[in-house]
Amino acid sequence: MKAPPLAYIRARSLAEVFTLLETHGDNAKVLAGGQSLIAALNMRLSAPELLIDITRIKDLSGIEVRNGTVRIGALTTHAEIERSPEIRKFLPLLAQAAPHIAHPAIRNAGTIGGSLALADPAAEWPACCVALDAQFGVAGKVGTRRVAARDFFKGLYATALRPNEVLTHIEITVPGPEYRSAFVELAQRRGDYAIAGVAAVAKRAGGTLTDLRLAFLGMGQAPVLARSAMAAMEGKRAAADTIAAASEALSRDLDPAPDLYSSAATKLHLARVLTGRALAALAA
């Protein structure tokens, strides 16, 4: 279908965005890459009176590495992250995850900030940001604040963003050189919504995995940090018995809802399979 009738303003500054949001409240929506929002408009799942296009605002895109921190502007596209030599070098998890996001034409337009602010439970970036313990820069009329990724995702399409706030950037501390990462996902077809996926990061030293983080997507209303499985594996060598123990512990972390294709038991089973693959990749 076609989008419903609406008004459109191309904002020139964040100050203008805040004023428009204040004036129009819930009748306005912020438009970034539009790869979810415009689809939602077309399907009439959303019908704002006003779209505020933020894509021409300066300083909201780009990737910068400074003092051991990677700063990614909210308007940086999935494709820019996928191809960035800095990301490949300093945050390989993001480079591993990017090819799983939809299809090339969508990655050319969709943005990381848009994906995080939407908080689709099957999306890749939220789980990556939880695994990497990212901090989000958030701006509003009264000022800016930082929100940890682990406190940001509140539920199905629900975040810690207050009305009239905009996510401006993501900051991630570069893990040390001894860290390894893996991103594994199952989907019906390449680029489809994930049935299950996991973003995994750990320090590998002397054959053991420490500071392990396993963040799941598609397994709940928001990304899930699998603390029991992480604890079961902490400081251990990745072998058949330790991987089995960590996978077993997942039943305490994950309580997936069935979807159209998979029962809850199937989803938990798939999460265990993915955990085994991710841990093997971290240890390899």
Place this chain on the structure above:
Amino acid sequence: MSPIMEQALETTLTVNGTPVTRRIPARQHLIDFLREELGLTGSHVGCEHGVCGTCTVRVDGKIVRGCLMLAVQADGRRVDTIEGLSDSGELAELQEAFHRRNALQCGFCTPGMLIAAQELIANEPGASRERIREHLSGNYCRCTGYQAIVDAIEDVLKK
């Protein structure tokens, strides 16, 4: 509503090398603008929610979904459609390979397939069959003629 909140906006974009200025309703998709206002009906409208890829066009040199972009968002940008890319000769080799390999049946997906494939050929001249399939994962062929399409793209890559 304040004067700035208009339902239609004067928009200038460059389509296949030619600057175009029109008042465009804010809700109109880029693909509908190209087809209905400019008569460029080579790009097709399929699912209208970003799944099928038949509306693939290029904006500022990159492939995008014409149904997931409003025409007003293309203000100041360069848009290339199958008509322009075909006339310029950029797709000639690929078109010839599609013809030779019989890589289309009804042809509805073909413009999107060609534009998407050309991006892979330009960016990854050494792409494998697996990479071709990944790159085309967002372009559906309802006649299911994928094998011949992949063959045709592989022919061009191998040249």
